[in-house]
Amino acid sequence: MRRSILALNAGSSSIKFALYDLVSSRDMQLVSRGTLDLGDKPTLRAKAADGTVQCDRPLTADKRRDAAIGEMLNWVQGEIGERNLICAGHRIVHGGSEFIEPVRLTPDIIDAIDKLTPLAPLHQPRSLAPVRAIAALQPDLPQVGCFDTAFHQTIDPLVRRFALPRQYEEQGLRRYGFHGLSYEYIAGRLSEISPIFAAKHTIVAHLGNGASLCALHGGKSIDTTMGFSALDGLVMGTRCGAIDPGVLLYFLLERGIAAEELQAMLYEKSGLLGVSGISGDMRTLEASNDPRAQEAMALFAFRAAREAAALANTMGGLECLVFTAGIGERSATIRKAICEKLTWLGVVLEDRANNTHAEILSRPESKVEVRVIATDEESVVARHSRMVMQA
Numbered sequence: 084m085r086r087s088i089l090a091l092n093a094g095s096s097s098i099k100f101a102l103y104d105l106v107s108s109r110d111m112q113l114v115s116r117g118t119l120d121l122g123d124k125p126t127l128r129a130k131a132a133d134g135t136v137q138c139d140r141p142l143t144a145d146k147r148r149d150a151a152i153g154e155m156l157n158w159v160q161g162e163i164g165e166r167n168l169i170c171a172g173h174r175i176v177h178g179g180s181e182f183i184e185p186v187r188l189t190p191d192i193i194d195a196i197d198k199l200t201p202l203a204p205l206h207q208p209r210s211l212a213p214v215r216a217i218a219a220l221q222p223d224l225p226q227v228g229c230f231d232t233a234f235h236q237t238i239d240p241l242v243r244r245f246a247l248p249r250q251y252e253e254q255g256l257r258r259y260g261f262h263g264l265s266y267e268y269i270a271g272r273l274s275e276i277s278p279i280f281a282a283k284h285t286i287v288a289h290l291g292n293g294a295s296l297c298a299l300h301g302g303k304s305i306d307t308t309m310g311f312s313a314l315d316g317l318v319m320g321t322r323c324g325a326i327d328p329g330v331l332l333y334f335l336l337e338r339g340i341a342a343e344e345l346q347a348m349l350y351e352k353s354g355l356l357g358v359s360g361i362s363g364d365m366r367t368l369e370a371s372n373d374p375r376a377q378e379a380m381a382l383f384a385f386r387a388a389r390e391a392a393a394l395a396n397t398m399g400g401l402e403c404l405v406f407t408a409g410i411g412e413r414s415a416t417i418r419k420a421i422c423e424k425l426t427w428l429g430v431v432l433e434d435r436a437n438n439t440h441a442e443i444l445s446r447p448e449s450k451v452e453v454r455v456i457a458t459d460e461e462s463v464v465a466r467h468s469r470m471v472m473q474a
């Protein structure tokens with residue numbers, strides 16, 4: 084009987100999932116890939132590996148996350164047929180200092196991960212929701228957690244330190260970095276398709292609803308723009324990115340804004356949405372003639388280029404720039420705006436390649452090779468889960 088792994092990647096308003104068959108002692112084969120959309124109209128969509136639509140239907144009236152996850156599991160079980168599902172693997176946003184390897188999710192470990200919720204108040208509960216739902220629905224199915232923070236454990240203590248009184252660092256107040264599963268995937272792909280560049284100084288720009296940059300040297304994380312929380316660094320769909328901490332003090336002390344309200348503002352009402360006043364969705368902004376949409380996009384690109392220059396400085400060089408995730412893979416406008424600001428570092432874009440989303444976007448004379456690589460966090464979750472299960 085074929086053995087399979089279900090990989091889950093829970094985001095703010097959707098859960099991506101992918102089902103893999105273990106085809107040899109090393110290889111896995113994608114069977115289906117889908118999204119459980121938890122927005123206003125909960126929907127379950129799935130496609131087979133060849134792109135054939137397998138499922139595209141609204142979920143029943145019950146909008147609770149658990150119920151929706153249950154429906155997805157039922158659908159997966161129906162598809163599985165003769166397969167034996169050996170585990171469900173999950174992307175978990177925060178592993179703190181403790182979880183630097185993927186782990187089997189026992190009740191004690193789930194509790195320990197839950198204790199990290201104050202470090203990622205909005206994201207951690209979303210990561211744990213499908214874990215808990217599956218534990219309740221299928222208690223015998225082993226589960227594995229794969230941490231977004233783990234890939235950044237190679238970052239030097241100097242780079243991850245805040246200039247705060249020392250005791251706070253010992254209490255976990257330091258930069259962690261996120262999007263690690265995506266960066267791990269890109270580092271792996273780069274070493275397959277361009278081993279020369281994989282050994283050099285690379286910046287990966289993961290530009291989705293959440294956005295960050297990672298400096299890779301020899302495939303290892305050297306620096307990244309997200310820090311203690313997933314708020315730091317770049318302007319994002321609805322998150323502010325790096326901000327003068329004095330602004331927060333001003334809101335709290337002078338404007339009397341409640342801490343929860345401030346949290347909601349920084350995570351959910353800022354970024355592209357806040358600046359444009361229109362949307363946090365890059366496609367919507369690109370389609371808009373409103374000058375505020377243009378201003379939001381310009382700020383997004385400016386800040387990404389500024390942070391990229393800072394990461395190049397941490398590495399002491401830049402030979403390769405990789406764009407990934409929704410905006411990085413599909414927005415020629417944003418890529419061009421960022422690259423133009425990095426001309427002084429030797430980035431020369433080939434417009435035609437950029438406009439057609441080619442694999443290599445830079446001109447031959449560019450000192451920095453610019454690439455697009457589609458990310459695949461689910462495949463990393465599946466690979467790690469298999470390792471943990473020793474399957």
Ligand code: ADP
Nearest residue numbers: 094291292293363364365366408409410413414
């Ligand atoms: P998430 O971080 O939720 O996984 P994605 O990686 O899917 O998100 O990225 C979502 C972002 O990508 C949104 O801002 C969306 O507008 C943008 N995006 C997707 N397709 C395009 C496109 N063709 N052109 C410009 N932006 C796009």
